[in-house]
Amino acid sequence: MKLRVEDMAIAFENKKILEHVSLQVAEGEFVALIGPSGCGKSTLLNILAGVLQAAEGCFYVDDEKVEGISSHFAYMPQSDLLLPWHTILENVTLYGRLHHAKKQAQQQALKEFATFGLAGYEHAYPKELSGGMRQRAAFLRTALCSADILLLDEPFGALDVITRNDMQDWLLTMRKELQKTTLLVTHDIDEALYLADRILILGGSPASIVKEINLHEVVKSRDWLFTQGEQRKEIYSLLRGESHA
Numbered sequence: 001m002k003l004r005v006e007d008m009a010i011a012f013e014n015k016k017i018l019e020h021v022s023l024q025v026a027e028g029e030f031v032a033l034i035g036p037s038g039c040g041k042s043t044l045l046n047i048l049a050g051v052l053q054a055a056e057g058c059f060y061v062d063d064e065k066v067e068g069i070s071s072h073f074a075y076m077p078q079s080d081l082l083l084p085w086h087t088i089l090e091n092v093t094l095y096g097r098l099h100h101a102k103k104q105a106q107q108q109a110l111k112e113f114a115t116f117g118l119a120g121y122e123h124a125y126p127k128e129l130s131g132g133m134r135q136r137a138a139f140l141r142t143a144l145c146s147a148d149i150l151l152l153d154e155p156f157g158a159l160d161v162i163t164r165n166d167m168q169d170w171l172l173t174m175r176k177e178l179q180k181t182t183l184l185v186t187h188d189i190d191e192a193l194y195l196a197d198r199i200l201i202l203g204g205s206p207a208s209i210v211k212e213i214n215l216h217e218v219v220k221s222r223d224w225l226f227t228q229g230e231q232r233k234e235i236y237s238l239l240r241g242e243s244h245a
């Protein structure tokens with residue numbers, strides 16, 4: 001297994017948020033984590049990224065225990081965290097530049113600017129871009145990072161529905177090229193169904209994984225998504241805490 005989380009728990013101010021959270025993600029697998037607002041999805045990503053420490057449990061990458069910040073993870077938190085004093089090109093190539101591969105990082109990034117709707121903004125500064133464009137730039141920076149596991153927290157949250165769908169389509173086609181193991185946090189049931197090989201539903205209080213939906217064999221398309229009424233209904237009722245079927 002690429003990533004294995006075992007029996008993780010965390011509390012804030014004596015209130016348990018996550019308890020008995022165990023999950024596994026295989027090499028190259030795309031897993032969506034969905035759950036009601038405030039249940040602890042970002043907290044789980046923060047623990048994996050080394051920003052927070054779990055009170056109980058541990059996690060492993062390639063069967064090696066990970067503690068603190070590790071180079072295995074590229075994390076895209078909800079806030080875009082672009083550096084305001086750097087241009088967009090400098091921001092998206094930040095990791096490449098840190099690893100002294102500036103030229104290669106720039107060539108790779110420039111190829112993707114049009115796909116990300118950022119062409120012409122290579123030398124602009126973050127404050128000159130819309131919120132959606134900044135989010136796309138932050139996503140490009142994460143995707144270009146050499147880490148082997150992407151942690152994406154609502155990467156398309158601030159985008160309008162058309163741009164969001166375009167980015168989802170792009171991500172679906174890019175998955176093979178990216179070759180990254182991915183854990184995506186989303187509120188959007190359709191986004192989870194469309195993008196993920198597997199959906200994990202986080203629920204209860206304190207929260208744990210209450211359901212897993214396997215979509216490995218499915219050939220995804222927007223038409224397929226439109227036919228997923230029953231699946232969508234089941235996930236929706238789980239998110240409302242109506243059943244743990």
Ligand SMILES: Nc1ncnc2c1ncn2[C@@H]1O[C@H](COP(=O)(O)OP(=O)(O)OP(=O)(O)O)[C@@H](O)[C@H]1O
Pocket residue numbers: 012013017035036037038039040041042043044187
């Ligand atoms: N550093 C912190 N100190 C205290 N409480 C925190 C901290 N971080 C998160 N919390 C609380 O823990 C709970 C889970 O927060 P978290 O952001 O992980 O939820 P979430 O499922 O990602 O929510 P959303 O879907 O709204 O982004 C919330 O009640 C939040 O207020």
